[in-house]
Amino acid sequence: MPSDLTDLGRFTEPSIAILVALSDGPKHGYAIMADVQATAGQPLGPGTLYAALGRLEHRGLIEPLPAEDRRRPYRLTGLGATILRTHLHQLDRFVQTGLVRLNGSAASGAGA
Amino acid sequence: MPASQPRPTRISILLRLYPRDWRARYADEFAGLLADTALTPAKVLDIAFGALDARWSADYPSAAGDDRKVRRPMVDRLAALLTAAGGIYFAALMAVILVASPPEDGPAYIAALLVVPVAMAALTLGIAGLSLSRSGGDMVGRALGLVASALAGGITLAILYLFLVGDAGWDALMALFAGFAAVTGLVGLRIALSQRDRLPGAVLLVAGAIATVLWLTAMLPGTGPADVTTLNFGIVTVAWGIVGLLRLRPTRVATAMA
Numbered sequence: 223m224p225s226d227l228t229d230l231g232r233f234t235e236p237s238i239a240i241l242v243a244l245s246d247g248p249k250h251g252y253a254i255m256a257d258v259q260a261t262a263g264q265p266l267g268p269g270t271l272y273a274a275l276g277r278l279e280h281r282g283l284i285e286p287l288p289a290e291d292r293r294r295p296y297r298l299t300g301l302g303a304t305i306l307r308t309h310l311h312q313l314d315r316f317v318q319t320g321l322v323r324l325n326g327s328a329a330s331g332a333g334a
Numbered sequence: 335m336p337a338s339q340p341r342p343t344r345i346s347i348l349l350r351l352y353p354r355d356w357r358a359r360y361a362d363e364f365a366g367l368l369a370d371t372a373l374t375p376a377k378v379l380d381i382a383f384g385a386l387d388a389r390w391s392a393d394y395p396s397a398a399g400d401d402r403k404v405r406r407p408m409v410d411r412l413a414a415l416l417t418a419a420g421g422i423y424f425a426a427l428m429a430v431i432l433v434a435s436p437p438e439d440g441p442a443y444i445a446a447l448l449v450v451p452v453a454m455a456a457l458t459l460g461i462a463g464l465s466l467s468r469s470g471g472d473m474v475g476r477a478l479g480l481v482a483s484a485l486a487g488g489i490t491l492a493i494l495y496l497f498l499v500g501d502a503g504w505d506a507l508m509a510l511f512a513g514f515a516a517v518t519g520l521v522g523l524r525i526a527l528s529q530r531d532r533l534p535g536a537v538l539l540v541a542g543a544i545a546t547v548l549w550l551t552a553m554l555p556g557t558g559p560a561d562v563t564t565l566n567f568g569i570v571t572v573a574w575g576i577v578g579l580l581r582l583r584p585t586r587v588a589t590a591m592a
Contacts, residue, residue: 251367267377268367269384276394292366
């Protein structure tokens with residue numbers, strides 16, 4: 223896992239969800255919360271959202287755009303996209319390995 | 335859009351939970367978000383934790399940049415307050431013992447002496463917090479802070495040992511204290527030489543020097559080591575407490591130590 227995400231501590235998972243929410247274009251806070259709820263199935267509170275946004279912006283993974291009527295959209299930076307892509311590839315390998323092992327275990331269990 | 339929107343006063347109260355430089359950066363958009371959000375108790379709690387995190391870690395962009403002298407996150411402030419509390423606590427102990435002069439086997443004297451390990455433990459944690467805070471700086475200063483903290487911790491354990499076991503172990507306690515006084519002097523010297531505000535550094539430097547001299551005079555005939563040790567503890571601990579109080583921006587202590 224890239225160190226740039228793991229050093230986010232307990233905000234790692236919300237941060238990944240936010241990066242995924244921004245991966246198809248800029249969004250403001252309310253839209254990010256709705257997207258995370260829809261894709262991850264977990265509610266994201268306003269306090270957690272802005273704690274994670276602050277960390278991501280501080281590390282240059284996202285950047286703010288000009289505010290529109292008190293709503294400030296954020297977008298993924300090049301660095302943020304690279305780190306998210308790497309992280310998702312690693313997660314994908316992890317998931318595939320787990321599924322292969324699980325299927326192999328189930329097959330050998332059925333054959334025994 | 336939620337059916338029930340929070341009132342502006344409620345949003346204003348929630349915003350005030352956050353530190354000033356956070357509000358300067360995020361208040362407008364955060365207020366806009368809250369105006370669009372139905373504030374359930376769970377969300378209010380989430381905001382309170384978010385505000386605590388902002389004050390504790392200060393891990394967000396700020397007009398002050400990453401200058402912790404200006405931003406003063408709570409993790410730095412608590413360490414200095416703990417150090418100051420240790421000094422004040424010890425001063426209270428000294429007042430009870432030296433001014434009120436309770437009988438040595440009386441409950442007031444015993445209760446006052448029990449404050450010593452508590453005060454030293456507070457000092458240990460406070461100094462460790464100051465030296466470990468993310469203030470940057472060089473390795474020597476950070477190592478000095480950790481050594482001072484370890485020595486103060488050793489003194490705490492030695493005092494507890496003396497309370498629980500008896501009079502054996504004064505030599506070890508004196509040796510630990512000599513080390514603590516010497517490191518205190520070195521930290522004070524660094525602060526005095528490296529900071530514009532040199533008073534706290536001078537306080538620590540002088541306290542460390544006096545305490546070290548007093549420790550050396552404990553070897554002279556007719557000087558009770560217990561009295562001198564108590565005096566040394568008083569001087570150095572109160573000096574750390576004074577520094578903690580003088581440093582209204584305690585991160586400067588951490589910067590000098592780290």
